[in-house]
Amino acid sequence: MDRKEAPLLHLVQARGEERKGSAGAYELLSPKGYPRRPNLQLLIPQKLRLFELANKAELRAALARRLRATQELLEAITHNLKRSEQLYRQVMADRQRLLELLQLLEDENRKLYRQIGPVEHEDGKA
Amino acid sequence: MGRHKVKLELLEEAQRRLAQLAWLLNEPPEELLQRALALSDGPVDERELAALEEELVEGERRFTRLAAQLSQVHGRYAAVKFELFEEFQRNRPLVVNLAGALAENRRLRRALGRPEGRDDGLVRELDCFFNIYIQRDLTGWGAEGASEADGGE
Numbered sequence: 361m362d363r364k365e366a367p368l369l370h371l372v373q374a375r376g377e378e379r380k381g382s383a384g385a386y387e388l389l390s391p392k393g394y395p396r397r398p399n400l401q402l403l404i405p406q407k408l409r410l411f412e413l414a415n416k417a418e419l420r421a422a423l424a425r426r427l428r429a430t431q432e433l434l435e436a437i438t439h440n441l442k443r444s445e446q447l448y449r450q451v452m453a454d455r456q457r458l459l460e461l462l463q464l465l466e467d468e469n470r471k472l473y474r475q476i477g478p479v480e481h482e483d484g485k486a
Numbered sequence: 487m488g489r490h491k492v493k494l495e496l497l498e499e500a501q502r503r504l505a506q507l508a509w510l511l512n513e514p515p516e517e518l519l520q521r522a523l524a525l526s527d528g529p530v531d532e533r534e535l536a537a538l539e540e541e542l543v544e545g546e547r548r549f550t551r552l553a554a555q556l557s558q559v560h561g562r563y564a565a566v567k568f569e570l571f572e573e574f575q576r577n578r579p580l581v582v583n584l585a586g587a588l589a590e591n592r593r594l595r596r597a598l599g600r601p602e603g604r605d606d607g608l609v610r611e612l613d614c615f616f617n618i619y620i621q622r623d624l625t626g627w628g629a630e631g632a633s634e635a636d637g638g639e
Contacts, residue, residue, distance in 0.1 A: 386516065388492045400492060404519070405500040409530050411522035412507070416538050422510045423545040430552045434559060441563040448570045451577060458580040458615065461608065465587035472594035 506542065574619070581615045588612060 388400070412419065496504065508515040588608065595601070 385495050386493075386519065388494065390490055390492050392490060400494055401497055401500075404496060404522070405503070406527075406530070407522040407525060408500060408503050408507070408519075409535055410525045410528065411518070412503075412538060413530060413535055414525060415511075416534075419507070419510055419538070419542060422512070423542060423549075426510070427545060427549055427552065430549060430556060434552060434556045437556065437559050437563050441559055441566060444563065444566045444570050448566060448573065451570065451573045454615065454618070455573070455577055455580070457611075458577060458584060461611070462580060462584050462587060465584070465591050469587060469591050469594060472591070472598060475598055476594065 506546070510542070577615075578619045581612070581619045584612055585616065 390400075394400075504515045504519060507513075507518050511518065
């Protein structure tokens with residue numbers, strides 16, 4: 361069949377909406393003489409097989425691209441996950457050290473206050 | 487040339503094949519169907535087609551496995567990032583308290599006529615914490631690049 365005589369295809373929107381999840385309903389404007397249903401239903405799988413073979417290089421390249429892109433994304437996120445886990449451990453170690461230092465200074469300050477002794481304010485209270 | 491309208495529903499196998507092609511080539515199925523119908527009839531090399539389909543099915547399986555792994559890692563990453571942010575924020579007031587305690591310590595030492603220089607190491611450590619937790623936000627501290635992978639999925 362000549363390219364110009366190929367049937368015009370239109371997705372049947374209404375039917376598509378009624379049947380959510382089904383992308384299999386189509387409406388065709390077919391030239392006279394083009395096979396009618398159900399022959400079309402049998403013809404389409406054959407055409408799809410031809411299409412696959414005619415576009416095999418494109419299909420292989422598309423698959424390779426998808427796999428590569430997904431693999432790269434997985435590696436990038438895995439790297440970020442490891443980095444975040446490392447940072448998390450660092451933050452927790454810092455917390456420990458901050459608490460230790462704070463305790464140390466507060467203890468020392470209490471001792472220093474004791475050495476200074478009570479401070480008498482203007483109102484006479486210590 | 488006259489045309490007539492035909493309504494049809496693809497057979498299950500054709501639907502599956504068309505959906506696979508549309509996913510792979512990232513094109514609407516109706517456009518692919520249009521392109522397929524425009525092809526001239528010709529012989530189909532069954533062995534070549536079977537090999538190609540096997541390759542595509544295997545590729546799709548690999549993709550499904552990768553996508554599952556990706557979803558798992560992404561979920562874990564989101565959780566760790568959230569926890570990291572929370573814990574990072576909890577360290578901030580501690581650094582401020584530490585700076586306050588150190589200033590108080592110096593003041594008390596001065597009041598008692600004690601030397602103030604012995605806590606140089608502590609001052610350096612405090613400066614370091616100050617730089618990390620007060621002057622920068624979490625992104626500037628080392629989680630850079632995280633956003634590149636965040637939005638890409």
